[in-house]
Amino acid sequence: MKARVHVMLKDGVLDPQGQAVAHALGALGFEGVGEVRQGKVIDLDLAGTDRAAAEAQVREMCEKLLANTVIERYDIEIG
Amino acid sequence: MKARVHVMLKDGVLDPQGQAVAHALGALGFEGVGEVRQGKVIDLDLAGTDRAAAEAQVREMCEKLLANTVIERYDIEIG
Amino acid sequence: MQEPAITDELIAAHGLKPEEYAEILRILNRAPSFTELGIFSAMWNEHCSYKSSKKWLRTLHTEGPQVICGPGENAGVVDIGDGQAVVFKMESHNHPSYIEPYQGAATGVGGILRDVFTMGARPIAAMNALSFGQVDHPRTRQLVHGVVEGIGGYGNCFGVPTVGGEVRFHPAYNGNCLVNAFAAGLADADSIFYSAASGVGMPVVYLGAKTGRDGVGGATMASAEFDEGIEEKRPTVQVGDPFTEKRLMEACLELMASGAVISIQDMGAAGLTCSAVEMGDKGGLGIRLDLDAVPQRETAMTAYEMMLSESQERMLMVLRPEKEAEARAIFEKWDLDFAIVGETIPEDRFLILHKGDCKADLPLSKLASSAPEYDRPWVETPPAPEMAEVPGIDPIDALKALIGSPNYAAKHWVYEQYDSQVMADTIRRPGLGAGIVRVHGTDKALAFTSDVTPRYVRANPVEGGKQAVAEAFRNLCAVGARPLAATDNLNFGNPEKPEIMGQFVGAIQGIGEACRALDLPIVSGNVSLYNETDGSPILPTPTIGAVGLIDHVDQVIAGTPQEGHLALLLGA
Amino acid sequence: MKAAVLVFPGSNCDRDLAVAFRNAGAEVSMVWHKDDALPEGVDVVGIPGGFSFGDYLRCGAIAARSPITRAVIEHTHRGGYALGICNGFQVLTETGILPGALMRNAGLKFVCKPVDLTVETVDSAFTAGYAKGQGITIPIAHHDGNYVADADLVARLRDEDRITFTYRDNPNGSVADIAGILSENRRVLGLMPHPERAAEPAHGGTDGAALFRSLVGALALA
Ligand SMILES: Nc1ncnc2c1ncn2[C@@H]1O[C@H](COP(=O)(O)OP(=O)(O)O)[C@@H](O)[C@H]1O
Numbered sequence: 038m039k040a041r042v043h044v045m046l047k048d049g050v051l052d053p054q055g056q057a058v059a060h061a062l063g064a065l066g067f068e069g070v071g072e073v074r075q076g077k078v079i080d081l082d083l084a085g086t087d088r089a090a091a092e093a094q095v096r097e098m099c100e101k102l103l104a105n106t107v108i109e110r111y112d113i114e115i116g
Numbered sequence: 117m118k119a120r121v122h123v124m125l126k127d128g129v130l131d132p133q134g135q136a137v138a139h140a141l142g143a144l145g146f147e148g149v150g151e152v153r154q155g156k157v158i159d160l161d162l163a164g165t166d167r168a169a170a171e172a173q174v175r176e177m178c179e180k181l182l183a184n185t186v187i188e189r190y191d192i193e194i195g
Numbered sequence: 196m197q198e199p200a201i202t203d204e205l206i207a208a209h210g211l212k213p214e215e216y217a218e219i220l221r222i223l224n225r226a227p228s229f230t231e232l233g234i235f236s237a238m239w240n241e242h243c244s245y246k247s248s249k250k251w252l253r254t255l256h257t258e259g260p261q262v263i264c265g266p267g268e269n270a271g272v273v274d275i276g277d278g279q280a281v282v283f284k285m286e287s288h289n290h291p292s293y294i295e296p297y298q299g300a301a302t303g304v305g306g307i308l309r310d311v312f313t314m315g316a317r318p319i320a321a322m323n324a325l326s327f328g329q330v331d332h333p334r335t336r337q338l339v340h341g342v343v344e345g346i347g348g349y350g351n352c353f354g355v356p357t358v359g360g361e362v363r364f365h366p367a368y369n370g371n372c373l374v375n376a377f378a379a380g381l382a383d384a385d386s387i388f389y390s391a392a393s394g395v396g397m398p399v400v401y402l403g404a405k406t407g408r409d410g411v412g413g414a415t416m417a418s419a420e421f422d423e424g425i426e427e428k429r430p431t432v433q434v435g436d437p438f439t440e441k442r443l444m445e446a447c448l449e450l451m452a453s454g455a456v457i458s459i460q461d462m463g464a465a466g467l468t469c470s471a472v473e474m475g476d477k478g479g480l481g482i483r484l485d486l487d488a489v490p491q492r493e494t495a496m497t498a499y500e501m502m503l504s505e506s507q508e509r510m511l512m513v514l515r516p517e518k519e520a521e522a523r524a525i526f527e528k529w530d531l532d533f534a535i536v537g538e539t540i541p542e543d544r545f546l547i548l549h550k551g552d553c554k555a556d557l558p559l560s561k562l563a564s565s566a567p568e569y570d571r572p573w574v575e576t577p578p579a580p581e582m583a584e585v586p587g588i589d590p591i592d593a594l595k596a597l598i599g600s601p602n603y604a605a606k607h608w609v610y611e612q613y614d615s616q617v618m619a620d621t622i623r624r625p626g627l628g629a630g631i632v633r634v635h636g637t638d639k640a641l642a643f644t645s646d647v648t649p650r651y652v653r654a655n656p657v658e659g660g661k662q663a664v665a666e667a668f669r670n671l672c673a674v675g676a677r678p679l680a681a682t683d684n685l686n687f688g689n690p691e692k693p694e695i696m697g698q699f700v701g702a703i704q705g706i707g708e709a710c711r712a713l714d715l716p717i718v719s720g721n722v723s724l725y726n727e728t729d730g731s732p733i734l735p736t737p738t739i740g741a742v743g744l745i746d747h748v749d750q751v752i753a754g755t756p757q758e759g760h761l762a763l764l765l766g767a
Numbered sequence: 768m769k770a771a772v773l774v775f776p777g778s779n780c781d782r783d784l785a786v787a788f789r790n791a792g793a794e795v796s797m798v799w800h801k802d803d804a805l806p807e808g809v810d811v812v813g814i815p816g817g818f819s820f821g822d823y824l825r826c827g828a829i830a831a832r833s834p835i836t837r838a839v840i841e842h843t844h845r846g847g848y849a850l851g852i853c854n855g856f857q858v859l860t861e862t863g864i865l866p867g868a869l870m871r872n873a874g875l876k877f878v879c880k881p882v883d884l885t886v887e888t889v890d891s892a893f894t895a896g897y898a899k900g901q902g903i904t905i906p907i908a909h910h911d912g913n914y915v916a917d918a919d920l921v922a923r924l925r926d927e928d929r930i931t932f933t934y935r936d937n938p939n940g941s942v943a944d945i946a947g948i949l950s951e952n953r954r955v956l957g958l959m960p961h962p963e964r965a966a967e968p969a970h971g972g973t974d975g976a977a978l979f980r981s982l983v984g985a986l987a988l989a
Contacts, residue, residue, distance in 0.1 A: 344876075344877075347877050348877075351818075351877060351879075351908070351910075352777065352779075352818040352821060352822065353779070354777075354779025354780075354817060354818075436821070437818075437821065438776070438777050438818060438820065438821025438822075438823065439821075441776070441777050441779065441818075442776050442777070445776075529776060530776070607880075610879075611876075611878055611879055611880050612876050612877045612878070612879070613877075613879060614877070614879045614908045615879055615908075616879065616906055616908060616961070616964045616970075617779055617780060617783070617816075617817075617908065618779075618782070618783060619780070619782075619783035619786065619787075619963055619964050619966075619970065620969075621970075622969055622970075622971070623971075633969055748969050
């Protein structure tokens with residue numbers, strides 16, 4: 038089974054990387070670009086076939102390691 | 117309009133981050149974790165309402181800035 | 196899997212000239228297999244064989260009482276007294292850095308660090324000499340950012356202080372930037388490790404990261420001129436993993452201390468091929484490799500791919516068999532791969548087995564020694580045209596113009612992205628001439644500098660070559676160091692053009708003369724040719740990296756000029 | 768006085784930190800990350816700079832979940848001392864021993880240079896050797912030293928006098944110019960600058976030496 042995790046900075050936490058991307062896009066002449074936020078995506082190959090169990094396992098991975106919940110939020114897709 | 121871009125290392129290109137995460141998950145006792153790949157996700161706020169135009173614009177952003185197509189591939193979701 | 200048939204196109208795609216292929220047929224008395232063709236192309240390309248430069252490199256001054264090991268090994272070794280030695284070399288990663296600046300530069304740093312710790316030395320200092328195109332050229336900004344970040348990304352994580360270097364801008368590098376990386380390490384003079392295998396039936400061990408399809412064909416690319424087809428050659432760039440390199444270094448140094456190592460060689464360009472052939476050739480032995488045992492990152496890899504892979508952070512070693520358990524435990528401690536992949540054999544053969552088939556069976560010594568060597572035609576560089584009258588300009592305006600030009604501007608934007616103080620022995624950080632690092636636990640110190648002025652070399656290769664050596668020598672003296680020895684990184688255009696070959700020959704003559712006069716032996720080096728894009732060459736750029744010894748840190752000439760200080764002009 | 772310096776596979780300031788502790792008079796042992804206990808009788812744990820696990824995922828994240836780090840957490844819960852420098856500070860915030868987080872520098876680049884700091888508090892074993900308000904110069908070398916904390920946390924750190932050092936010319940975007948903070952019991956210090964790189968005359972500055980001297984002195988008496 039495949040799982041995809043997105044880890045993004047929480048709203049309200051300044052995202053210097055996203056800002057730099059927005060700025061660079063502007064400098065390249067792209068117009069109409071508003072806010073840009075950059076985060077991480079983590080794709081996992083998991084053994085097992087139970088979606089609910091997989092989701093619970095990945096949630097635990099996020100809490101324990103993949104996200105720093107002080108500044109980041111995450112979402113999980115089981116695919 | 118919102119766009120989401122995923123930038124991942126091409127298959128076959130070494131992903132040291134993904135390897136380190138897989139190893140760490142194993143050390144934390146998570147079982148059945150196979151390959152892990154880590155990439156970037158970039159969320160953009162765009163002006164305009166034409167989905168096709170937006171997609172074309174974001175594709176150009178990827179080619180010019182967001183992805184390094186020598187070693188990375190990208191996909192675009194207009195949401 | 197069926198291997199492709201050998202056609203003229205395939206031979207050409209491997210960078211082999213028809214007469215070189217004819218030589219292969221003569222050596223083998225038969226046609227090579229596909230894997231064998233790949234092995235020959237790797238061994239015989241410019242990058243590995245030095246076929247255009249060997250004749251001239253032999254004329255350099257390479258000896259002296261301080262030299263423990265001169266050119267020919269992974270790095271040069273020089274005595275610094277008290278039973279210690281400094282091990283150093285400089286190497287280019289020009290083409291990969293132009294294609295993928297971050298990873299190209301990063302893996303260049305990784306390669307030179309491996310060259311140093313393969314010899315048993317812990318890296319203690321790094322430098323980088325960079326040449327970019329015009330500041331306002333569309334590619335330059337991205338190249339500068341990527342290269343500098345890549346050098347920092349790798350060296351900082353690995354944990355070596357970067358204490359010096361150069362940055363220049365000139366339109367001649369618009370289509371071909373130069374990234375020359377230097378590293379120096381510290382070792383005990385009586386425990387230097389070399390690549391020559393010895394003993395028959397000794398296990399050949401694979402160490403480090405797993406093998407992927409990285410850069411298959413990369414060594415061939417590194418020696419090819421750029422052209423429109425460059426896009427297709429892109430996947431030959433590898434990703435570096437400094438964290439693995441750091442562990443590999445610690446594991447190797449531990450392994451060497453355990454007495455398990457007979458010989459060791461890092462896997463650089465065409466990793467498994469070049470390293471195995473070199474170990475066998477230097478030891479007068481054959482090597483058998485069982486590719487099924489090679490740790491692999493990807494599935495269904497062929498023998499050809501494994502033999503030519505440039506995956507980073509790997510080593511090959513000949514092991515004392517009775518130490519196997521101890522050696523394996525060290526690599527397990529650092530979570531690295533350790534696999535016995537073959538053995539030394541008495542016959543002069545390079546035997547490659549995969550999935551029950553013999554994929555290559557070549558005379559090993561011939562592979563190493565019979566690489567073509569060319570005495571390429573060259574013409575002396577004509578005298579540079581007279582300079583136009585220098586316009587009368589106010590000295591202050593002239594100074595402002597100089598300071599304001601990118602070539603003479605302060606370089607802190609670059610070197611502040613490098614950790615210059617990790618290991619806590621840096622005495623002089625980049626920014627003021629030579630960098631200085633203390634020899635850990637002693638009062639001695641080593642000074643490092645890297646210099647060349649390409650426009651001088653273009654105007655007069657012999658004098659320009661001399662000047663580069665002299666400037667490096669002066670930079671060391673100026674901080675209170677006694678110059679010990681040097682390394683050179685010779686970056687030139689296409690040697691098949693007599694005028695480029697003439698620049699090369701002239702520069703080597705000049706470097707040789709200056710080194711003899713100053714008794715500054717060249718103990719290691721690297722040649723990078725074919726630095727051209729669409730026929731337009733770079734400036735001839737023979738970078739000189741030099742190392743000096745300071746007997747006591749109190750003798751360092753330091754200090755920044757202050758108001759009221761006296762300025763003296765010394766020399767001619 | 769006994770110090771333990773942790774060694775993760777990518778630590779590269781572990782030796783530097785051990786040298787600084789020894790020069791200040793401490794007895795030092797190096798402790799491997801796979802160990803699950805600290806040596807007997809350790810007074811202070813040093814978590815060194817470097818790239819513990821390549822700084823992959825997030826700086827310090829993987830190290831914070833290592834077996835030895837669990838032992839460090841227990842040690843601090845028992846009232847033990849700990850000093851985290853650079854990557855060590857990142858490890859301490861990742862474990863939650865210290866509050867807040869360290870993000871990518873505002874300028875997005877790695878920065879290595881000496882910076883001027885103000886000593887904000889002398890009320891700790893680490894900073895007792897300085898004068899309050901003293902200006903000192905210590906090198907930094909990091910890519911992720913941008914300290915983030917919400918307004919409440921910053922106010923609390925201030926009210927409780929837990930900010931030890933601030934930058935005079937903020938190099939990384941840290942909130943309130945924070946360069947180092949203390950735990951609630953004032954026995955754990957995390958800081959981004961590297962005092963061990965400014966501890967001997969050969970380093971070109973010795974402003975960092977007082978930190979090790981006062982720590983070792985205080986713990987030797989304790
Ligand atoms: N790429 C670089 N990496 C590290 N240090 C550099 C680099 N480029 C320049 N420097 C440092 O900046 C200082 C000035 O360099 P440069 O302008 O070449 O003058 P110099 O003639 O003194 O070598 C030197 O200390 C040099 O080592």
